[in-house]
Amino acid sequence: MEKAVKTDFFSMDRRTFLKVVGAIGASAFLGLHQTEITKALELSKTKIIWLHGAECTGCSESFVDASNPDIVQALNKLSVEIVYHETLLAHQGIFVDGSPANTSELNSEMLLDEAIEEGGYVLVVEGSIPNGPEGSGKYLMIGERTFKEIFEKAAKNANFIVAVGACAAYGGITCGDSDIVDLTDFRGVAFQKEDKNKGMLTVLNIDKPVINIAGCPAHPDWVMLTLAAAILGKIDVNNLDGVVDQYNRPLVFFPANSTMHDNCPRRGYYDTGRLDTELAGPGCLLKVGCKGPYTRSDCGLRKWNGGVSMCTQAGSPCISCCEPGFPDSASPFYQMAEDQPLMASVSAGTIAKVGAGVAVLGVAAHAARRIVFNNEDEKQE
Amino acid sequence: MANKGRHAERHSFMERMAHLTHLISLFILLITGFKIYFGWGFMTYHTALYFHMRFAVMFIVANWIMIPYNIATTELPHCEMCKTGKHSALKHKVSGIFNRFIFGPADAKKSWQIMLNYVGKADYPAITVYDVKNKGYVEKLHPATKFLLPIEGLAVFLIVVTGIVIYSLQWSILGLPISQWLLAVADIIAPIFNMGGIPFMRTIHLLMAYFFVIEVIIHVGIIEFDPKVWKYHKAVFLTGEEDLNDSNYVKLINAEKER
Incomplete structure (x- = not known):
């Protein structure tokens, strides 16, 4: 009975909550406590504004593909109100002579402005925020406004911010090395790649708690569970010590003490030294570029597509999409x-080959000379 | 410092032990490390890791305990001025150690002489210098060895610290989160090379392993292809003694006084 009380969702403390989520996985956790979470969220009446910056909408698609609870359950049963989500909204902006027209019932631009004015919401950001050219942010215009401006307004009034996906968290693909990277100057919400001093919040001088859900795309469990935990107060967004790592990723999904490689379904092949040198083989994918040993994520345990498969299981090397430097x-x-x-x-291998070659040549020359001298000495004797 | 007839102890017992410990641990670490990296099939990953971790401890003991001890306690020629207090014995000891283990102008001169020797323009310089009157070595090491020593020290440091992170991302001692600190440093440097902290650490670990392979080629190659290799083997593994009569290898100073 004691145990039953302790594992009750409502009586669980933060530590237990995180431990249970880590141990059994978000899907199983949500499955076990779906009713309670639904009830709790019904009570919470939290609003969510979900903004789309420079992105591919892959994270929204991933979120929509969530199961247990799926997005339909989330939208129909949970009273967390998604006030604004460009991909899911049925209507878009109406402009007359360059100004939003009509009311928020029909004009989502006005809806967004009104929601922001009301405040008291959780801001979810998907996609990076362009700062270029020259700090204007004009490389992404929505309606008549820059996304940078919309983000600034939304961020100021938000309770806290959840950056979903590699782009929103660290810049992701939009920050990848290119000839125009400095010109476009894409920023994550609180980071630009590994640099926490170059996030858009720093540029705008806004101080808000940020949780980064890394990944390209972000796993629906990571998004769902993080939102649930934050909204329900299972984690204190104003004190995230011990909850997130130095890149603001929840430790429960991006553990500091292990990598994807540790729980990879192909790990057994690594242990026995069966390393594939070509794709489409059954062995470990390390030699064909798998970045599992360098990637902090629980993909190997949680898996994707409803816990059925994951990148390496499907034959693709891990591309380390959860690390802040991704993709470079x-x-x-x-x-x-x-x-x-x-x-x-x-590369290190080339340096080694050249170094070893020079060393062998040097040693051979040295040896040849010493042997010649020895023979000459013997002759003299 | 024993001087039995025309022999002198070049390598003390502790120096020979440190050398042997370093040699054994380095070979096991290179073999098991490359097995893990390349996936060689002659042993399982777990067996390789088991040996790798144990010999890593041996390697650390050799390099961070035995060798510093040997350096600090290395015997220098007797000095009358130290005995009589005419100059600082400590200062004399430190400068003696510095001359013995750090590549200096005299070593540069010797290196140049070795190069000239290749083209038949000079004699091969004596590697060691022995002070007969004061019964002690002034110089013990080949200039190439002295040149490699600080680099090797750095390589040992780098391979150990990167190895800690590879061993465990959360390794700590006495509550100090060593791995996390090291990773924090790596996370600052790694982006310069377009890398994350963990792959950067692994790459440095691999590079240092390659360095030791090259160092072994140079160190062992120079000695093994020498016509008088047995003398070295005997000295460094068994007796520790060097034949002072062999003028090709040892230069005697203050010899007149002895006679």
Whole structure:
């Protein structure tokens, strides 16, 4: 009976909550406590504003594909009100002479403004925020406004912010190395790649708690559980010590003490030294560029598509999409990290080969000379 | 410092032990490490890891305990001025150690002489210098060894700290989160190389392993291809003694006084 009380969703303390979620996985947790969470969320009446920046909507698609509870359950049963979500909204902005027209019933631009004015919502950001050109943010216009401006307004009035996906969290693909990367100047909400001083919040001088749900896309469990935990007060968003890592990722999903590789379904092949050198084999994918050993995520335990499969299980090397340096830090995707060029296109292996070659030549020359001298000495004697 | 006839102890017992410990642990670490990295099939990952971790401890003991102890206690030629207090014995000891283990101008000169020797323009310089009157070595090491020593020290440091992170992302001692600190440093440096902290640590670990392979090639190669290799083997593994009569290898100073 004691145990039953302790595992009750409502009486669970933060530590137990996180432990249980980590141990059994979000899907199982949500499955076990679906009714309670639904009830709790019904009581909470929390509003969510979900903004889309520079992104592919993959994270929304991932979220929509969630199961147990799925998105339909989430929208129909949970009274967490998604006030604004561009992909899911039925209507869009109506402009007359460059100004939003009509009312918020028919004009989502006005709906968004009204929701922001009311405040007291959770801001979910999907996609990065362009700061370019020259800090204007004009590389992403929604209606007549820059996304940077919309984000600024929404961020100021939000209770806290959840950055969903690699782009919103760290810039992701939009921050990938290119000729125009400085010009477009995409930023994550609180980070730009690994740099926490270059997030858009810093640019705008806004101080708000941010939780980063990494991934390309973000796992629906990660998003759902984080929102549920934060809204229900299972985690204190104003004191995230011990809940998130240095990149603001929830430790329960992105553990600091292990990597994806530790729980990879192909791990047994690594242990027995069966490392594939070509794709489509059954072995460990390390040599074909798998970044599992460098990636902090629970993909190997949680898996994707309703817990059925995951990247490496389906034959694709892990591309380390949960790490803040993604995609540059994981590129080329099909090359082992240790084989990547360190400087001037020279890899560790090449340095070793050249070094060993020079050493062997030097030693051979030294040896030849010593042997010749020895023979000459013997002749003289 | 024993001087039995024309022999002198070049390598003390502790120096020989440190050398042997370093040698054994390094070979096991390289073999098991490359097995883990390349996936060689001659042993399982777990067996390789088991040996790798145990010999890593042995490697640390050799490099961070035995060798520093040997350096600090290395015997220098007797000095009358130290005995009489005419100059600081500590200062004399420190400068003696510095000269013995750090590559200096005299070593650069020797290196140049070795290069000239390749083209037949000079004699091969004596590697060691023995002070007969004061019964002690002034120089013990080949200039190439002295050149490699600080680099090797750095390599040992790097391979150990990166190894800690690879071993456990959460390794701590006395409550100090060492791995986390190391990763925090790596996370600052790694983006310069377009890498994350963990792959950066693994790459450095691999690079240092390659360094030790190259170092072994140089160190062992220079010695093993020498016509008088047995002398070295005997000295460094068994007796520790060097033949002072062999003028090709040892230069005697203050010898007149002895006679």
